[in-house]
Amino acid sequence: MDKGLISSEVERTSLPRFLAWLLPWVLILGCGIWAMKLCLGQGLFHTNMDNRFAFGLWIVLDLIIIALGAGAFFLGFLTYLMKQKEMREVLNTAVIVGFICYSGAIITLAVDIGQPIRFWYAYWHANVHSMLTEVTFCISIYLMVLAIEYIPIILRNRKLKQIPLFLVLEFNLHRIMFLFAGLGTFLSFFHQGSLGGMFGVLNGKPFAFREGFAIWPTTFFLFILSAIASGPSFIMLISMIVSKLSNKRLVSRDVLSRLGRISGILMSVYVIAKLIDTIAWIVVTAPSSGFDVAEFYRNEPFGTWVLFAELTIFGLLPATILLNRNRTRQTKWLVLGGFLTCFGIAFNRFVVTLQSQSVPVLSFDRFMIYWPTWQEWAIVGAVIAYGVILYSLSFRYLPLFPREKDLQAPRRND
Amino acid sequence: MVIDLDRCTGCGACMVACAVENNLPTPPVEAQDNRGLTWLRVYQCGNGRTFPDFKTVFIPVPCMQCDHAPCIHVCPVTAVDYDTETGIVGQIPERCMGCRYCMAACPYHARTFNWWDPVWPKGMEKSLNPDVSPRMRGTAEKCNFCHGRLHRAREKAASEGRRDLNPGEYIPACVEACPTRAIHFGDLQDSEDPVAKLSKSPHAFRLLESLRTFPKVFYLSRQDWVKDVGKSRLEMLRKDIYRDSESESNG
Numbered sequence A: 001m002d003k004g005l006i007s008s009e010v011e012r013t014s015l016p017r018f019l020a021w022l023l024p025w026v027l028i029l030g031c032g033i034w035a036m037k038l039c040l041g042q043g044l045f046h047t048n049m050d051n052r053f054a055f056g057l058w059i060v061l062d063l064i065i066i067a068l069g070a071g072a073f074f075l076g077f078l079t080y081l082m083k084q085k086e087m088r089e090v091l092n093t094a095v096i097v098g099f100i101c102y103s104g105a106i107i108t109l110a111v112d113i114g115q116p117i118r119f120w121y122a123y124w125h126a127n128v129h130s131m132l133t134e135v136t137f138c139i140s141i142y143l144m145v146l147a148i149e150y151i152p153i154i155l156r157n158r159k160l161k162q163i164p165l166f167l168v169l170e171f172n173l174h175r176i177m178f179l180f181a182g183l184g185t186f187l188s189f190f191h192q193g194s195l196g197g198m199f200g201v202l203n204g205k206p207f208a209f210r211e212g213f214a215i216w217p218t219t220f221f222l223f224i225l226s227a228i229a230s231g232p233s234f235i236m237l238i239s240m241i242v243s244k245l246s247n248k249r250l251v252s253r254d255v256l257s258r259l260g261r262i263s264g265i266l267m268s269v270y271v272i273a274k275l276i277d278t279i280a281w282i283v284v285t286a287p288s289s290g291f292d293v294a295e296f297y298r299n300e301p302f303g304t305w306v307l308f309a310e311l312t313i314f315g316l317l318p319a320t321i322l323l324n325r326n327r328t329r330q331t332k333w334l335v336l337g338g339f340l341t342c343f344g345i346a347f348n349r350f351v352v353t354l355q356s357q358s359v360p361v362l363s364f365d366r367f368m369i370y371w372p373t374w375q376e377w378a379i380v381g382a383v384i385a386y387g388v389i390l391y392s393l394s395f396r397y398l399p400l401f402p403r404e405k406d407l408q409a410p411r412r413n414d
Numbered sequence B: 001m002v003i004d005l006d007r008c009t010g011c012g013a014c015m016v017a018c019a020v021e022n023n024l025p026t027p028p029v030e031a032q033d034n035r036g037l038t039w040l041r042v043y044q045c046g047n048g049r050t051f052p053d054f055k056t057v058f059i060p061v062p063c064m065q066c067d068h069a070p071c072i073h074v075c076p077v078t079a080v081d082y083d084t085e086t087g088i089v090g091q092i093p094e095r096c097m098g099c100r101y102c103m104a105a106c107p108y109h110a111r112t113f114n115w116w117d118p119v120w121p122k123g124m125e126k127s128l129n130p131d132v133s134p135r136m137r138g139t140a141e142k143c144n145f146c147h148g149r150l151h152r153a154r155e156k157a158a159s160e161g162r163r164d165l166n167p168g169e170y171i172p173a174c175v176e177a178c179p180t181r182a183i184h185f186g187d188l189q190d191s192e193d194p195v196a197k198l199s200k201s202p203h204a205f206r207l208l209e210s211l212r213t214f215p216k217v218f219y220l221s222r223q224d225w226v227k228d229v230g231k232s233r234l235e236m237l238r239k240d241i242y243r244d245s246e247s248e249s250n251g
Helices: A015-042 A057-068 A070-081 A085-112 A131-155 A164-175 A177-200 A218-246 A253-288 A305-323 A331-358 A374-397 B013-021 B101-105 B147-159 B173-177 B194-199 B224-229 B233-238 B241-250
Strands: B002-004 B041-046 B056-061 B080-082 B089-091 B218-220
Touching (some): A015 A085, A057 A070, A057 A085, A057 A331, A070 A085, A070 A131, A070 A177, A085 A131, A085 A253, A131 A164, A131 A177, A164 A177, A177 A218, A177 A331, A218 A253, A218 A331, A218 A374, A253 A305, A305 A331, B013 B041, B056 B224
Parallel strands (some): B002 B218
Antiparallel strands (some): B041 B056, B080 B089
């Protein structure tokens, strides 16, 4: 029925099967929309956030998906500015995943702020000293850049291509795309950093507070490094998952291995920087605020294992795996390294957001634990479902993988 | 502001006066401590020892009106500002978009969020303070040392042809309501003001001074262990206060 919309060069599953795949995601999305209605219509008392836990699951999700969405700007940077042409194989996926991540983050933020209709105050009454202002400006402008980068991919749809105006538009957009790639890199660089800076400037929260260069705390640079380390890994994992689900080779093994190695190199730099930062924090920053770092890890479940896991299991280990050229040639190692990298960045964002609020600062305060309500989980589920649905539709109806047809030739033993 | 902890009985009159003065709505029954709308909370702390050595203290904690306030530079919409004339950290609820970054930044938990639509018991809405606008759901708010009273006092002084306020002409509701006169309010920059003198007392201390937020709320106590309560945990550890109290309670 929808065959006319699918590119003639590729094969896709039957429509009933595709709809059956979408159905559970649509149900999750519906559940999340209901939860959004409750939170926006009645108030944030539907969440388990409180005056102590002002940031909850949604901010954790935002930080995670924005870091994972960094593949879009970083691969755009590699393709258009560093002329790494082979990255074109995954660039469309990176753009769509980036768009999904950023739009998903903005949807979540719209529910998370208490007065979503006043969102424009951030532009009108902007406080230039606030890291969140920089985040707001960069994310919203970058979402527009991603939308512009998404348009040429949509215009390559089989039916839309038949309209001459769209064909011309797509061609011309494609020619100037390097400009948007440059703009996206600039914007992303600052908002990825500012997301880290948001926590690093909290001089009242010694767990998060960091010294730094000029106005930027060290978390500014750590967040940029970790985001560009996880972005390629996430795109690699998405490509492999889609390949597995569709039972087709979509991206050449060389490109996947290369993505893994890029992640490995950047992850190594990140781990070294994080280690130096942690030592400086333990020896100088925290004691100068009147705190002993051991105090922050005195409370279960956030014991010293958190720091150990962050630095070794989710830092050193994936860096070691992905730096090894032989290992990146083997799928199991590539998947393990990529997964640990992405999970590690997610874990870091979780710790930065929640543990910094759990740890008591006043001596007579108590350690607190927060667990989200079903409404908070449902909205997280809805954002994930939105991403899966949008990507599934894009995969079915748009030419995402330029080498898909070539790679369907009989497999070599690689 | 100087709060004499040796005088505070923890009666909560300051909290009630604050709520009435500033039109704090009645939170729903489901509201737990951490979703309460009180601008001033009274903590009870013990010395960590068992009877008969047990001692307790009540610590009223309003907004500390820090000179280097962590909340000001994080707000993306300039809804928090610092009045250089009065030194009060002001909150503009009409501009707040509810991102709660200021709440995440405050180490004293002085800020509250309007989780619910404001509701008052039937009939009580007629007795709301006309000088203070009620805040709507989804905004952050906090103590502003009864800024409404300051405006009223300034208007009165202006109508009498005065530019300056007389001492005691403007005091927050909590100061006025305290039955034991434990809370003192005045001008910290005027060296002749009794409050400025109290703040320089050897018994005066501030909460979490090591964070260098420079609060304008001072506490007074002649008991060393009470002074230690105001310090950070590391400082308490250095002085073996935790270790003592832990070994006492374990023993």
